Amino acid sequence: MAHLRTSVWGPAEFVGVPPWWLMGEGLLVGVAATALIAGTTLLGAWTGRPSLADGEAGLVCAGALAVYLTLIGAGRALIGIAALLGVCLALQAPQAATGVVLAERGRVQPVVVTAVEDAGAAAGGRGRYLCSVADADGVPLKVRIWRGCGKTTRPGDALAVVDDPKGRIPPRGVQAGSGTAGALRDLAPWSAALVAGCMVAVVRSYRLSSSAGTAVPS
Template sequence: MRSTVWGPAEFAGWPPRRLVGEGVLTGVFGAGSIVGAGVVGDRTGIPVLESGEAGLVCAGVLVLHLVRLRAGRALVGVVAALGVCLALQVPRAAADVVPADGERVAPMVVTSVEGGGQEGAGRTGFRCSVVRPDGAPFKVRIRRGCGRTTRPGDVLAVVYDPQGRIPPRALAGGPVTEGPLRGSATLVVVLLAGCVLAVVRAHRLTPAGSTV
């Protein structure tokens, strides 16, 4: 039972470096794919990436890999929970960090709010029309950062790309919001540690199911 829940860990003393390296690679590729999907989604506005759905798929692939290795069920469950949390957290954090190269931040006044409902992680069905500091209307309505509590006359810190390559968005708390970013970084570190532990403890001296 202990072997099934936590993994057999059939080695003496410290785990072999090969196992640790395999665990680190598993964690890096798993967490990296989840984070990458969320960041690309925020920068491109592709719905399946921006909503976190692609990140959930990456988390699922990571879990299947651990299941194939016959890692302990408890550790697989922990990695699955962390992967889901990270997939849903990254798009929101990516929208609130320092603007990408070429993007600018400007305070803009909300003139009207339309729509309603919830569309995905960190993304609502509300759309805000805003005007630039010089009074000129901003051509694109803001979706991310425009919410139920937003009212005409509110000032939003809008991040936009003058070339139009990246959809504009409003920051939740100014140019940099550290909370979501710090939370995502913590999840990445814990997920990486969970992957290393799961891979290391999955080690068997003989193939599963074989007889001696």
Template sequence: MTAILGGAVLGAWRGPPALADGAFGLVCAAVLTAYLLSLRAGRALVGVVAVLAVFLALRSPQAAAGVVLAERGRVESAVVTSIEDGWHPAGRPRRLCTVQDSDGAVLPVRIWRGCEGRTRPGDVLAVLYDPEGRLPPRGAGSGASVGGSLAGVAGCVAALVLGCLVAVVRSHRLVHAVPAFREPAR
């Protein structure tokens, strides 16, 4: 878990793109799965842990970008040029704003944080920029903190820790640790 999240944060902060985009996290998930299989932890438990580890590896790049932007990002104003209705990954509708910076350049990403029902073209939104240009800009929302960025993956980390714990305990069969009960000879 530490390698998956730490690799994503390190990649977003300074490291190579393979760390920042979650590829390293997927490798860590595969290594964890192989390790638990070598312990003979049980295929069902290993399957649950593998799914949780892959989910964490896929969620950690966004959380890492949030951590890095919360620490070194700068908030600047951007003007809304157009608004589209889009979809949240969870299947809910979401508004997406195309914005341009103070130099008139249209940003390569559409902003959803701050793009609300009352937002119109010509309105000004606060956008969080990475001064080093390593991360794409995003709307400056209320969750621009390290804790807010990591809160989204905290549940997955807790479930993954619990799954690994149960899988490792399951791999150490108690049958071998406790002598078998024997009936007294008659």
């Protein structure tokens, strides 16, 4: 049972409160993993590199985190939890990165609604409407807008969209609280959970034998 517990949850061979340096190491690993997963996606969105912007690089970083935790002897369950949290963060990061880029360099322009579709009803559900829109010159946008498009929206209504002057990110509807802080807000719970998961995994990977050195016979 002791061997099974060690394999699943890590050895945690310390008495009382974990050493401060060990907790610091865990915090560093968690923060670094979070920064890499979210940062590569943001870099991809900013520079227009699809392989980074789509979160693929973030998934690779989550896999690298799992490998690192395996190498230091973390418990299998904690490795799985940290890897799962890393994958969830990588999947959430593209939308947040898009919001950050549009908040920093996007420009707001008015558009006119040309058609409204109840996407929820089409899918057997409720709650989301998609608006086809055209710009001031009458040129239809290639994407449909759901932010700002609602049940009361009708063809001919005016909406505001924010687009990327460099054309690397498709336009989206303007919504209250859609600034940089609002775009990052959705990542905060996943980031905090990943940092905490990494801290626990690293702390519980501690083996007394790894730092005790050669025992002196008595």
